[in-house]
Each structure stands twice: as structure tokens, then as C-alpha cells.
Amino acid sequence: TQLLEQSPQFLSIQEGENLTVYCNSSSVFSSLQWYRQEPGEGPVLLVTVVTGGEVKKLKRLTFQFGDARKDSSLHITAAQPGDTGLYLCAGASDTGNQFYFGTGTSLTVIP
Amino acid sequence: KAGVTQTPRYLIKTRGQQVTLSCSPISGHRSVSWYQQTPGQGLQFLFEYFSETQRNKGNFPGRFSGRQFSNSRSEMNVSTLELGDSALYLCASSPGQGRADTQYFGPGTRLTVL
Numbered sequence: 001t002q003l004l005e006q007s008p009q010f011l012s013i014q015e016g017e018n019l020t021v022y023c024n025s026s027s028v029f030s031s032l033q034w035y036r037q038e039p040g041e042g043p044v045l046l047v048t049v050v051t052g053g054e055v056k057k058l059k060r061l062t063f064q065f066g067d068a069r070k071d072s073s074l075h076i077t078a079a080q081p082g083d084t085g086l087y088l089c090a091g092a093s094d095t096g097n098q099f100y101f102g103t104g105t106s107l108t109v110i111p
Numbered sequence: 112k113a114g115v116t117q118t119p120r121y122l123i124k125t126r127g128q129q130v131t132l133s134c135s136p137i138s139g140h141r142s143v144s145w146y147q148q149t150p151g152q153g154l155q156f157l158f159e160y161f162s163e164t165q166r167n168k169g170n171f172p173g174r175f176s177g178r179q180f181s182n183s184r185s186e187m188n189v190s191t192l193e194l195g196d197s198a199l200y201l202c203a204s205s206p207g208q209g210r211a212d213t214q215y216f217g218p219g220t221r222l223t224v225l
Contacts, residue, residue, distance in 0.1 A: 033213075042115070042201050042216025043154075088154065098167075101146075101154035 003027060004089055004102035012108040013079055021074045021105045023089035030094045032065055032072045037086040079109045113138065115204050115217035123223045129190040132220045136183050136204030143185040144214065145177060148199040157200075160185055161208055189222075197224045 007022045023032070031050040035043035047056050049065035049072065056063045060083075062075040072089055089102040116135045124130050136143050145157040156169035160179035177187040183204075189196055199221050203214035 035216075041218050042203070044216070045213055048213065099156065101156075103153050 003100045004091055006087075006089060006102040006105045008105060009103065010106050010108075012110065015080060015109055015111050016078050019076050019079060019107070021076075021087055021107070023072045023074075023091075023102050025070050025091065027091075028069050028094060029091035030069070031092045032069075033090045033092075034063055034072070034074055035088040035090065037088060038084075043086075043088055076107075079107075081109045081111050083107060084109050115202060115215050117200075117202050117217040117220050119220060120218065121221045121223075123225065124192050125225050126192055126194060128192050129188065130192060130222060131186055131188045132200055132202075132222075134185045134187075134202030134204075134217060136185070136202075137206075137215055140204035140206050140215070141183050142205040142208055142212070143179055143183065144203045144205070145185070145187050146201045146203070147171075148201055148219070149197075154201070157187065192224045194224050197222060 034046045037043040054065045060077045087105045144159040159167040179185045199219045201219045203216045205212040
């Protein structure tokens with residue numbers, strides 16, 4: 001059983017479209033991170049959210065942490081081929097001793 | 112500043128053999144974590160080291176072991192390899208004391224077990 005479930009698992013869209021990726025759990029996290037991983041590389045941190053309800057923007061990417069700190073979403077506006085990759089959410093337990101990665105969302109943006 | 116380096120990048124072994132993977136963290140980082148990534152299971156946590164001490168361990172059999180040296184470099188060893196051990200093994204270093212801190216990943220070692 002995965003502690004952090006991401007949906008959708010796979011997503012293939014046309015350049016210019018918008019999309020949202022979800023990261024859900026029944027557990028509360030003290031912080032949540034989003035990573036992007038490109039083929040042949042390790043994941044790269046995009047953002048960390050720590051406060052319930054927090055919204056952070058990174059150019060065309062908008063990240064939101066749920067009010068109850070159990071879920072998060074990543075919204076991409078006007079997707080570009082360079083956004084292609086595996087998106088991973090990761091959460092830290094309240095104690096900070098446990099850290100879990102989500103199941104991942106593989107995004108393909110078609111030119 | 113150089114990133115996290117992992118050696119070797121690719122490795123092919125046969126069942127029953129053992130393998131040692133190496134990770135050099137970013138200079139100044141004392142926390143190193145190891146993960147196994149497979150298409151079916153995603154990113155699974157193996158172990159976490161800080162200042163040569165193992166702080167946390169994931170749910171993997173005893174065939175998987177690791178250590179960290181005084182210069183923060185880390186190695187992981189897998190003995191008696193099984194086909195299911197084929198995976199991308201990722202190492203990450205952190206400037207803080209744990210995985211909840213920002214982690215910087217290396218490119219990984221792709222292990223294939225035949």
C-alpha cells in the first residue's frame with residue numbers, strides 16, 4: 001500500500017493544454033515536496049510546501065498544499081514539451097523521521 | 112559546486128553475485144539517502160545516513176546494506192543478487208539532517224541482474 005497516491009498515473013497532452021496532477025493521502029504531512037525526473041536523471045526538487053492551504057507558483061506551475069495537509073496538487077498552464085517527465089510528490093511525517101514518495105505521474109507533452 | 116555523483120552508472124550482474132554502488136554527496140552535505148526505483152514499485156526508500164550513522168532503514172531484506180564514511184561518501188551493497196533487484200538505484204544528499212530537507216539526487220546507477 002502506497003502512502004501517497006498520485007493521479008493520473010500517465011498523462012499525454014498536446015502542447016498548450018493545461019493539466020492538474022493530484023497527490024493524495026489519508027495521513028497528515030508536515031511538509032510536501034514536488035520533484036520532476038527526466039529520463040536518465042535523478043529527481044530534481046521543484047518546490048516545498050509546509051503550510052496547509054499554501055499556494056506556490058513557479059512560472060507556469062502552481063502548487064497547492066491541502067488545508068488539512070493530507071493532499072497536494074500541481075497545475076501546469078500551457079504545457080510545453082520541456083515539461084515532459086515523471087512528477088513525484090513526497091511527504092515528510094510530522095515527526096520528520098519518515099519520508100514517503102508518491103507513486104508518480106508520467107507526463108508527455110506532444111509538440 | 113559539483114552535484115551528487117554515483118558510480119558506476121550502469122552495471123550488469125548475474126543472479127547470486129554481489130554488487131557495491133558508490134555515492135559522493137555534494138561537498139558539505141552530511142546526509143545521504145538511498146532509493147530503489149522500479150517501474151512497478153516507484154521510488155522505495157532503502158536507508159539514510161548522517162555523519163556515518165544509519166538513521167533510518169526501509170523495508171528491504173538484509174541482503175541490502177550500506178555504510179557512510181567520514182568524508183560523507185556512501186556505499187551500498189547488495190549480496191546474492193536476484194532478478195527482482197534490477198532497478199535504478201538513486202542516491203540523494205541533503206545539507207540538513209534528514210530526508211525532509213531538500214534532497215539533491217544523483218543520476219543513479221542502473222543495475223541489471225541476468
